[in-house]
Amino acid sequence: MKLVVVGADAAGMSAASQARKRRGPDELEIVAFERGHFTSYSACGIPYWIGGAVKDRDALIARTPAEFAQAGIDVHLRHEVTAIDLDRREVVARDLTGGGERREGFDELVYAAGAVPVTPEWARVDAAGVFGVQTLDDGTAIMEWLSSAERRKAVVIGGGYIGVEMAEAMVRRGLDVTLVEKSAQPMSTVDPDMGRRVRDAICGLGIEVRTDTHVTGLETADGRVRAVVTDDGTLPADIVVLGLGVRPNTALAAEAGLPLGPTGGLRTDLRMRVVGPDGPVPGVWAAGDCVQTVHRISGRPLHAPLGTHANKQGRVAGINLGGGYATFPGVIGTAVTKVCELEVARTGLTEKEADQAGFAFVTSTVESTSRAGYYPGASEMTIKLIAERRTGMLLGAQIVGREEAAKRIDSLAIAIWNRMTVEEMTALDLSYAPPFSPVWDPVLIAARKATDEVHASR
Numbered sequence: 001m002k003l004v005v006v007g008a009d010a011a012g013m014s015a016a017s018q019a020r021k022r023r024g025p026d027e028l029e030i031v032a033f034e035r036g037h038f039t040s041y042s043a044c045g046i047p048y049w050i051g052g053a054v055k056d057r058d059a060l061i062a063r064t065p066a067e068f069a070q071a072g073i074d075v076h077l078r079h080e081v082t083a084i085d086l087d088r089r090e091v092v093a094r095d096l097t098g099g100g101e102r103r104e105g106f107d108e109l110v111y112a113a114g115a116v117p118v119t120p121e122w123a124r125v126d127a128a129g130v131f132g133v134q135t136l137d138d139g140t141a142i143m144e145w146l147s148s149a150e151r152r153k154a155v156v157i158g159g160g161y162i163g164v165e166m167a168e169a170m171v172r173r174g175l176d177v178t179l180v181e182k183s184a185q186p187m188s189t190v191d192p193d194m195g196r197r198v199r200d201a202i203c204g205l206g207i208e209v210r211t212d213t214h215v216t217g218l219e220t221a222d223g224r225v226r227a228v229v230t231d232d233g234t235l236p237a238d239i240v241v242l243g244l245g246v247r248p249n250t251a252l253a254a255e256a257g258l259p260l261g262p263t264g265g266l267r268t269d270l271r272m273r274v275v276g277p278d279g280p281v282p283g284v285w286a287a288g289d290c291v292q293t294v295h296r297i298s299g300r301p302l303h304a305p306l307g308t309h310a311n312k313q314g315r316v317a318g319i320n321l322g323g324g325y326a327t328f329p330g331v332i333g334t335a336v337t338k339v340c341e342l343e344v345a346r347t348g349l350t351e352k353e354a355d356q357a358g359f360a361f362v363t364s365t366v367e368s369t370s371r372a373g374y375y376p377g378a379s380e381m382t383i384k385l386i387a388e389r390r391t392g393m394l395l396g397a398q399i400v401g402r403e404e405a406a407k408r409i410d411s412l413a414i415a416i417w418n419r420m421t422v423e424e425m426t427a428l429d430l431s432y433a434p435p436f437s438p439v440w441d442p443v444l445i446a447a448r449k450a451t452d453e454v455h456a457s458r
Helices: 012-020 043-050 065-070 135-148 163-170 192-204 251-255 307-321 351-356 408-415 442-455
Strands: 002-006 029-034 074-076 079-085 090-095 101-105 108-109 116-117 153-157 178-179 208-209 217-219 224-230 233-236 241-244 245-249 272-277 281-284 335-339 342-348 363-367 380-388 394-401
Touching: 002 012, 002 101, 012 074, 012 108, 012 307, 043 135, 043 163, 065 153, 065 335, 074 307, 090 153, 090 272, 108 245, 108 307, 135 241, 153 163, 163 178, 163 192, 163 241, 163 335, 178 224, 192 335, 192 342, 192 380, 192 394, 217 241, 224 241, 224 351, 272 394, 281 307, 335 408, 342 408, 363 442, 380 408, 380 442, 394 408, 408 442
Parallel strands: 002 029, 002 108, 029 074, 108 281, 153 178, 153 241, 178 208
Antiparallel strands: 079 090, 090 101, 116 245, 217 224, 224 233, 272 281, 335 342, 342 394, 363 380, 380 394
8 A cells, every 4th residue: 555645744744654653664655745845844933943032943843854764754855746646546746856757656645735825916026035934945045035135124914923923033133123914903813902912012022013004016126125015105125024824725636626615625524534525535635734624613614724733633644544543623723822922822713703603792801910919920911701692601712911821721722622611610620829820810710700791691
């Protein structure tokens, strides 16, 4: 039997590793193709490497092709799969370094091509100095550009996770930074009232924040970018970073006739088998940023491009490929980031998402501290909860605060995952000691207030 993996990062190599763990080289040959220069790396760590918190690029690489080879997994770097023939059961890969093509037959196929950056027409210019932040190759190109000459002004377009993290990274490298966001607040994955707190923190770093601003073009000269043109004026730029989000990299899959969902991602079942109108496509699996998943609370399909999901989905596919049994049950939208000392976290549904899903809900917001107020180092945090009006079931949670605030989102995520009510949460047996929490943990305080709001709404 032969397994071919398209994409050798988190999802693809998790699948390959799990399949190899259960089936030896004599039972299963594994060949993986990767168009980039690296395997199994942390794309989430790129802003921290560029900003200097991570000193060595190779620290972001979890496993190299040589390590995979020792496990009996044959990885071909700089090979881009250009065609998949499901009838002939083969893929065609182009050698991006040496030229030529390679044809590889397969019995089983894992499609793990990831995502591609959203790139508007105005960003498709033939000029140096414009970068996405999708792969470790992208991060390497940014570092080379910043090191090749004096760069003073950076414009980051998009105020999501990558945009905010890259804006901070540029500040830490000594550049003057402008963050441009078309919405009213950065971090649209949290509600606007929480987003205002994020904006204040970004401005506190010395970053100029332009919200409600639309980019219309890029000015170039002498082969490189010179400025960003917006409906609110022109911004000089020595480097432009695009943080406009990503979409599933499924063009190749669609050409092969594999079914896509409404999000543009591949449709899979719980075992990560690609499924069409007539059921699973024989011998074809998919995992990672190229697939569509389901939100466990809203029940809606969504595209959730995160390394945590990619690794889990790849693991599930690999276990099943190896003869075991595993499922991926969906997501609830848990995410966390930081802006300098400010931590931002969310899970479940925002107000807008809850409304779109058809829930009637109440919200509550509380201010608390990370430690007992009298203990040195206590820092402030804001917790917002969203609960269903009738049942009190927790639908969503958001946290904005300083050190030791954001990871409290994990207990809230567990509560949402298990469909707990806010009233049930008030009795949670959470740990307490003055260096770690007030006697009433902020999560419990938030749950109590949300319970009051639920009772008042009935």
